[in-house]
Amino acid sequence: MLQEVSGQLRGVTMQLHPPILADLGLALALDFLVEEAQRTASARVRLERETAEDGARAPADVELAAFRIAQEALTNAIRHSAARVIVVQALVRPAEVRVSITDDGVGLDRVATSEALVRGHVGLRSMSERAGVVGGELLIDDARPGTRVTFRWPA
Amino acid sequence: MIDVLVVEDHPIFVDGLRSSIDAEPDMRVAGVAGSLAQARDWLARERSTVTIVDVHLPDGSGFDLVDHAIATRWMLLSSSGTSQYVEATLFKGAAGYFLKTTPPTRLVPAIRIIAAGGTAFDPELMSRPSVAGRWHPLSERERAILEQLGTGRSNDEIGVALGIANKTVETHVSRLLARFGCMTRTELVGRAEREGWLRLPGR
Numbered sequence: 001m002l003q004e005v006s007g008q009l010r011g012v013t014m015q016l017h018p019p020i021l022a023d024l025g026l027a028l029a030l031d032f033l034v035e036e037a038q039r040t041a042s043a044r045v046r047l048e049r050e051t052a053e054d055g056a057r058a059p060a061d062v063e064l065a066a067f068r069i070a071q072e073a074l075t076n077a078i079r080h081s082a083a084r085v086i087v088v089q090a091l092v093r094p095a096e097v098r099v100s101i102t103d104d105g106v107g108l109d110r111v112a113t114s115e116a117l118v119r120g121h122v123g124l125r126s127m128s129e130r131a132g133v134v135g136g137e138l139l140i141d142d143a144r145p146g147t148r149v150t151f152r153w154p155a
Numbered sequence: 156m157i158d159v160l161v162v163e164d165h166p167i168f169v170d171g172l173r174s175s176i177d178a179e180p181d182m183r184v185a186g187v188a189g190s191l192a193q194a195r196d197w198l199a200r201e202r203s204t205v206t207i208v209d210v211h212l213p214d215g216s217g218f219d220l221v222d223h224a225i226a227t228r229w230m231l232l233s234s235s236g237t238s239q240y241v242e243a244t245l246f247k248g249a250a251g252y253f254l255k256t257t258p259p260t261r262l263v264p265a266i267r268i269i270a271a272g273g274t275a276f277d278p279e280l281m282s283r284p285s286v287a288g289r290w291h292p293l294s295e296r297e298r299a300i301l302e303q304l305g306t307g308r309s310n311d312e313i314g315v316a317l318g319i320a321n322k323t324v325e326t327h328v329s330r331l332l333a334r335f336g337c338m339t340r341t342e343l344v345g346r347a348e349r350e351g352w353l354r355l356p357g358r
Contacts (some may be wrong), residue, residue, distance in 0.1 A: 008344070020239065023216045028239040035238070055246055 018067065025097070026063040027051045027092045030070055030099070034088055037074055043072070043083045043103070049090045060152050065134045066099045068125045073101035073149040076123075081105025085147060096149075100150040103120045108140065108147045124149075131155075158185035160203035160227070162194040162220065164213055168255065170243040171215070172207070175259030182266060190214045203227045204270045211238065229270045235279055244276075251275040266303045293334075299326045305344050 012034045021029040027049050034047040057063065070088060083105030091098040127149070128138040137154030159176055160182055163169050167176055171182045185203055188194035191214045200207070208217035221229045229249035233240055233276040235355035244252040245352060250269040251298075254277050265275035293301070296317075310324045317324075328340070337343040 019211065020235065020237065023235070024239055024243045024327065025209045025216075028243055031242070032237055032239050046338070148283065 011067055014053040016065065019134055021063060021067050022060075023090070025053075025055070025057040026066055026097065027090060028101075029063075030088060031111065033067075033071060033074065034036050037078065037086075041078045041086075043086050045078075045086045045088070047090065049092070051091075052093045054102040056128055058092055058153070059095045059134075062134045062136065064129045065136060066097050066151050066153070068089075068130060069149070069151045070099050071102060072123055072127055076149075077101060077103040077105060077147070081107075081147060095103060095154075098150065100148055102143050102146065102148040104143070107142060107145055127151075135152045157182035157204045157266065158166065158202065159183065159266060160188065160197060160201075160206045161195065162187045162188045162191075162206060162208040162212065162217065163232075168209075172259060173261070175263055182263075182270075187243055187301060189344050191217070191220055194220055198225050198227070199308070205250075206268050207232060207266070209233065210235070211291045216248075218243055218247055221249050223248060228272070230266065230269050230275075230332070241276065241280065253277045254280060287317055297331060300324065301344070304328070304331075304340055305307065305348070 018029060018135075019033050024032075030049065031047055034045055037045040050061070052154075054078045058066075074086065075087065077083055081103045082104035086101065086103045089098075124140065131138040131151050132152070132155075134153060135155060136151055137150075137155040139150040139152060141150070142146040159182060161169055161172055163172070171189055173187075176182050178183050178250055186197050186201060188197050189212075194206070194208070197323045204227065206220075206227045207230045208220055210217040210231055213271055217231055217233070221231075229247070230251040230253070231240070231244050232253050232255050236254045241252055251265055251274055253265065253275075257277055257279070259279075268275045300313060300315055303316055308316065310321055310328065313323045314321045328343075331347075332338065332340075332343055335343055337346055
């Protein structure tokens with residue numbers, strides 16, 4: 001089951017520029033990501049989103065960074081956290097983007113000591129770098145229980 | 156005469172569409188644009204009754220072309236059958252969404268409906284539950300129950316207010332939760348309100 005989920009999310013990851021992101025923007029691309037996860041993950045996954053009234057989009061590089069980070073964080077939460085509930089929250093406006101992924105799982109300490117991080121699969125560093133490149137930042141919080149990963153732009 | 160602007164960068168697809176449209180006595184392809192930029196140029200100079208837009212264009216998303224300041228009716232096409240494309244179409248206030256695999260025999264009547272001020276969506280797509288869930292409007296009963304939920308009433312109270320059995324209220328509430336993808340009644344009311352299904356008192 002887990003294998004299958006990560007395989008599918010990986011499948012989306014392989015595409016350099018997911019067409020749905022280019023076509024519809026970040027909010028609906030995240031909706032798609034969450035819908036895919038709902039179909040396959042054993043945790044309950046839901047999305048709360050807030051967009052500009054007219055659906056105006058954020059810069060393309062920021063949207064891509066936010067989408068990739070959300071994808072990676074969601075994959076991590078599904079594979080490593082043993083969460084029952086995962087909530088993706090997204091605020092998308094032309095000059096402000098915030099995306100957070102909160103799970104009620106085992107928490108990052110436990111995940112961090114697992115082999116996954118040793119092998120570099122959790123990829124927090126690459127997520128953080130990705131955020132920095134577009135002028136944003138990555139915040140990791142202890143959500144007690146669980147973990148919250150937030151991308152914020154501008155930093 | 157229904158004048159159609161086709162915004163599409165694949166010549167073969169344009170040819171197919173053109174021959175179907177031009178074969179009809181009441182419609183014709185008035186223009187073809189291969190990009191957003193070309194389409195904007197064309198629309199600044201000329202008029203179309205219906206503008207058919209491929210979502211995937213070389214210089215951006217076809218959804219970005221949809222502009223209500225322009226006097227035309229918008230119909231989007233793409234190869235993607237995911238429900239978010241239908242949602243984007245509804246959000247943008249465009250009149251139709253079809254898969255590019257739809258045979259032209261189905262597109263032609265849809266163009267006519269859209270030209271007359273109606274809306275038309277790919278029937279193949281609408282039969283998929285993930286899409287249908289977004290599209291189907293709520294029934295009168297569901298709406299009434301949502302409104303009652305918005306006032307914080309219990310199932311029993313709602314049953315009494317609407318004159319239906321407690322069990323029926325329960326069934327409706329669980330269907331509404333599933334439809335909106337929510338886990339709690341509070342969340343359901345919040346989401347329904349955000350999507351414009353109900354107005355809470357005092358707003």
